Amino acid sequence: MNTPLVELRGVARDYRLPRATLFTRPVVTHALAPTSLTVGAGEAVGVIGESGSGKSTLVRLLTALDTPTAGEVLFQGQVVSGRSDSSVRWLRREVGVVFQDPYASLDPRMTVGRIVAEPLVALGIDGDRRSRVREMLGLLGLGAEYGDRYPHELSGGQRQRVAIARALVHRPKLLVGDEPLSALDVTVRASILDLIGTLKQDLGFTLVLVSHDIGVVARLCDRVVVMTEGEVVEEGATAEVLAAPQHPYTRRLLASVPTLG
Numbered sequence: 001m002n003t004p005l006v007e008l009r010g011v012a013r014d015y016r017l018p019r020a021t022l023f024t025r026p027v028v029t030h031a032l033a034p035t036s037l038t039v040g041a042g043e044a045v046g047v048i049g050e051s052g053s054g055k056s057t058l059v060r061l062l063t064a065l066d067t068p069t070a071g072e073v074l075f076q077g078q079v080v081s082g083r084s085d086s087s088v089r090w091l092r093r094e095v096g097v098v099f100q101d102p103y104a105s106l107d108p109r110m111t112v113g114r115i116v117a118e119p120l121v122a123l124g125i126d127g128d129r130r131s132r133v134r135e136m137l138g139l140l141g142l143g144a145e146y147g148d149r150y151p152h153e154l155s156g157g158q159r160q161r162v163a164i165a166r167a168l169v170h171r172p173k174l175l176v177g178d179e180p181l182s183a184l185d186v187t188v189r190a191s192i193l194d195l196i197g198t199l200k201q202d203l204g205f206t207l208v209l210v211s212h213d214i215g216v217v218a219r220l221c222d223r224v225v226v227m228t229e230g231e232v233v234e235e236g237a238t239a240e241v242l243a244a245p246q247h248p249y250t251r252r253l254l255a256s257v258p259t260l261g
Contacts, residue, residue: 004076005174005206006037006062006073007036007074008035009036009073010034010036011032011061011068011071012030012034012071013061014031030230035231037062037232039174039206042206045223046210047059047208047227048210048217049228049253053230055178057230059178061073063095063097063174064081068082092119093125093172094172096167096168096176097167097177099178099180100182102156102160102162102163103156106151106159106163112142116147116162117129117132117133118166119166120132132169142161146158146162156184160180160184161192164180164195173205175208177210179210180192181211182212182213193220214242222238224238228249234246234250
């Protein structure tokens with residue numbers, strides 16, 4: 001294990017649903033059972049499981065986009081959970097996130113250049129922003145001419161490349177992908193997979209990838225975390241877990257989930 005970049009210590013998340021009537025008890029949903037997890041600097045960690053398994057909840061807590069009911073989240077040794085937005089503003093400089101739907105995550109009224117430059121402006125990063133945007137688009141296989149285009153003028157794969165460029169333009173230490181490939185067809189998915197792997201090697205960021213596709217995780221991730229019903233049921237080196245899964249749920253998942261060959 002490399003130097004810890006992110007640590008979850010006994011983190012849990014419950015949601016209290018509204019009462020059905022004044023005379024009934026509130027319903028509490030346990031989205032994430034107490035979980036401890038460490039992500040080392042430079043690692044690539046995959047989080048797999050079916051819909052509703054708690055993957056997205058785990059990621060929101062890991063990136064301090066949500067507050068845990070119990071436990072604490074640390075980034076480079078500093079507690080970031082339960083803190084005000086202003087006190088963890090520095091964390092936004094260190095994290096980039098890519099979401100599932102590349103079209104929904106891009107403002108249709110903004111050009112690609114403005115979209116990719118958003119983090120630089122929001123975080124107050126000085127320097128030649130236009131040059132930095134052009135450089136990042138180039139790394140994603142998009143020429144400078146794409147900077148003047150709008151999302152509706154792009155294909156699904158091109159839009160996701162723009163989303164990745166926006167997530168990496170400020171050079172974060174951690175890239176989080178929340179099902180970033182599930183909305184793409186298989187051929188486009190393969191090219192984006194290769195691109196993310198190359199960018200990780202060249203830029204040196206840590207990767208946490210949430211996916212229901214085991215093939216995606218197998219190609220990109222050194223370590224895998226398996227979740228179901230809000231619990232981590234298995235964790236280990238990706239090759240070892242996929243070759244000899246120990247938990248019954250992992251075995252069922254491997255037998256039933258379609259994978260990218």
